[in-house]
Amino acid sequence: MYPDTESNQSIGFAGLASHEKNTIECVQRIYPHRLSSVRDIAEPHAASIIFADPQTSEGQAALLRSDVYVIAIQDRRQPMEQGADDVLYRPLRPRAVLDSLNRVEQRPSAALTPKLVSESGELHQILRNVIADDSNRQPIVLSEQGQPWLVVDPARDRIRGHLEHLNEERLLTRDRHVFNRVTPEEASRILESEQEAPLYRTMWKLAYELGGRARLFGNDHTALIKFERWPNFSETRVAGKFLRAVSLIRHNSFTVSDARMKTGLSEPALLVLLNGSWLTGELCLDSETERGASKVPSKPGGVNSSVLARIRSRLSGA
Amino acid sequence: MEYKILITGTMGAGKTTAIQQVSDSPAVLTDVHNTRQDESAKPTTTAAFDFGELDLGEGDCLRIYGTPGQERFSFMWPILARGAIGIIYLVDATRESPIDDLDSFIKAFGESSGTIPSVVGLNKCNDESSYLAPAIQDYLDSKGLQWPVLLTDVRERSEVLELFEILISLNEALVMEQA
Ligand SMILES: Nc1nc2c(ncn2[C@@H]2O[C@H](COP(=O)(O)OP(=O)(O)OP(=O)(O)O)[C@@H](O)[C@H]2O)c(=O)[nH]1
Ligand SMILES: [Mg+2]
Numbered sequence: 001m002y003p004d005t006e007s008n009q010s011i012g013f014a015g016l017a018s019h020e021k022n023t024i025e026c027v028q029r030i031y032p033h034r035l036s037s038v039r040d041i042a043e044p045h046a047a048s049i050i051f052a053d054p055q056t057s058e059g060q061a062a063l064l065r066s067d068v069y070v071i072a073i074q075d076r077r078q079p080m081e082q083g084a085d086d087v088l089y090r091p092l093r094p095r096a097v098l099d100s101l102n103r104v105e106q107r108p109s110a111a112l113t114p115k116l117v118s119e120s121g122e123l124h125q126i127l128r129n130v131i132a133d134d135s136n137r138q139p140i141v142l143s144e145q146g147q148p149w150l151v152v153d154p155a156r157d158r159i160r161g162h163l164e165h166l167n168e169e170r171l172l173t174r175d176r177h178v179f180n181r182v183t184p185e186e187a188s189r190i191l192e193s194e195q196e197a198p199l200y201r202t203m204w205k206l207a208y209e210l211g212g213r214a215r216l217f218g219n220d221h222t223a224l225i226k227f228e229r230w231p232n233f234s235e236t237r238v239a240g241k242f243l244r245a246v247s248l249i250r251h252n253s254f255t256v257s258d259a260r261m262k263t264g265l266s267e268p269a270l271l272v273l274l275n276g277s278w279l280t281g282e283l284c285l286d287s288e289t290e291r292g293a294s295k296v297p298s299k300p301g302g303v304n305s306s307v308l309a310r311i312r313s314r315l316s317g318a
Numbered sequence: 319m320e321y322k323i324l325i326t327g328t329m330g331a332g333k334t335t336a337i338q339q340v341s342d343s344p345a346v347l348t349d350v351h352n353t354r355q356d357e358s359a360k361p362t363t364t365a366a367f368d369f370g371e372l373d374l375g376e377g378d379c380l381r382i383y384g385t386p387g388q389e390r391f392s393f394m395w396p397i398l399a400r401g402a403i404g405i406i407y408l409v410d411a412t413r414e415s416p417i418d419d420l421d422s423f424i425k426a427f428g429e430s431s432g433t434i435p436s437v438v439g440l441n442k443c444n445d446e447s448s449y450l451a452p453a454i455q456d457y458l459d460s461k462g463l464q465w466p467v468l469l470t471d472v473r474e475r476s477e478v479l480e481l482f483e484i485l486i487s488l489n490e491a492l493v494m495e496q497a
Binding site: 019022023026027029091092093094095229230232243244246247248250251252262295296297298299300301302303304305307308310311312314315316 | 319321340372373374375376378380401402403415417432433434435436445446447448449451452453455456457459462463464465466467479480482483484486487488489490491492493494495
């Protein structure tokens with residue numbers, strides 16, 4: 001059943017672990033501006049949306065109710081919970097929770113008319129657009145000669161399918177790949193039994209495999225590049241040199257060869273960083289970066305490159 | 319000339335541990351018996367400032383200050399932060415609501431929080447709390463603060479150095495921008 005979208009809806013929990021409740025509460029607290037209607041936390045009996053663990057008796061009870069919208073939280077190994085209005089997989093990610101809450105309203109129309117938007121493009125471009133597009137977290141299914149071979153689900157940070165086919169060669173060929181946007185339920189059904197991996201980690205793995213052999217972000221040597229966001233370092237093991245390079249390329253836009261000079265990275269290492277960040281949407285061509293509302297620090301008085309070099313050498317030697 | 323870097327975070331976040339990893343002189347330890355066992359069960363806590371110093375030669379030095387964990391001193395922080403070349407926010411992933419903690423520390427620094435190069439170190443993190451890294455990043459985005467978030471264990475010297483390296487690089491970028 002679909003709660004009245006005009007009214008103030010409340011969220012309840014049934015059988016969740018405390019860290020999972022924390023994740024959901026923190027989404028509700030830090031994203032009020034991105035939730036399409038205001039939502040409070042309430043006791044399960046007073047809630048209109050319930051996050052439930054079907055493995056618990058409270059969760060089962062919630063799933064039997066027809067007066068609430070139930071979002072099941074489950075492990076990927078478990079079969080998809082049929083009685084639920086939506087399903088989220090562990091580990092819970094804030095982004096996925098946010099999307100599921102915003103799906104509460106879209107759900108009725110989406111369920112009646114599953115819209116399959118078919119488009120095509122180069123593989124690396126498709127991947128990047130899907131990952132970087134914050135306004136549309138719907139999964140896509142890539143097909144070849146009518147056969148689906150890959151599901152990319154940015155909301156759940158998952159990639160599924162014949163992952164061994166997702167390689168350098170395929171990434172770089174100029175072939176156009178056809179893809180469809182599908183509902184999350186549809187995505188779970190397609191290629192259900194195939195290999196699965198975290199999306200961001202897979203993109204970084206590809207970047208490492210590519211090494212210095214390509215520039216995914218375009219072949220224009222005069223193009224200016226810049227980091228739009230900090231890469232998610234928890235997904236990658238980065239060396240200190242990467243940290244330094246990102247700080248530099250976040251504040252100033254560079255051509256690749258300037259970036260090499262300023263960062264002191266070898267070309268292959270720099271390209272791993274740039275390709276990986278480009279695939280995951282953190283690196284942009286300067287022409288596309290938004291000069292947004294973010295606060296930019298100002299240079300502290302008296303700081304110059306000599307002082308910074310001395311601090312660095314004292315720290316590493318001390 | 320004197321340069322300074324601040325390390326802040328809740329009681330037990332690891333400030334003293336981090337400072338000890340990088341300073342020349344054994345940090346001026348101001349730890350005393352912890353009478354606030356309700357906030358943190360650790361035996362000692364830092365009563366005034368932790369303080370570390372690095373001689374940079376040519377008459378320059380880098381001072382590293384840890385804010386005291388007990389929040390009654392927080393009115394001093396904006397003054398302490400004036401002119402700082404960086405702030406390290408240590409977040410203790412084992413606390414009840416780490417994002418609220420970070421929020422209150424950012425607020426305590428007031429205006430200066432947006433103008434000083436900063437980095438967040440997420441400390442004491444395990445699989446259960448790993449959701450916090452992206453959640454903190456999203457929280458910072460919502461505040462318009464483009465700071466990096468690193469998973470750290472400040473008991474490891476190399477990981478403390480990574481936090482400092484980010485601050486140095488952020489400063490380098492600002493120097494470069496001005497040139
Ligand atoms: N398990 C674990 N323990 C840590 C980690 N980092 C620091 N600790 C421990 O946490 C304890 C508290 O560290 P301190 O450095 O005293 O914390 P503090 O921020 O100075 O605390 P106050 O001075 O009371 O504000 C120490 O016993 C550290 O060894 C970590 O990543 N994992
Ligand atoms: Mg201390």
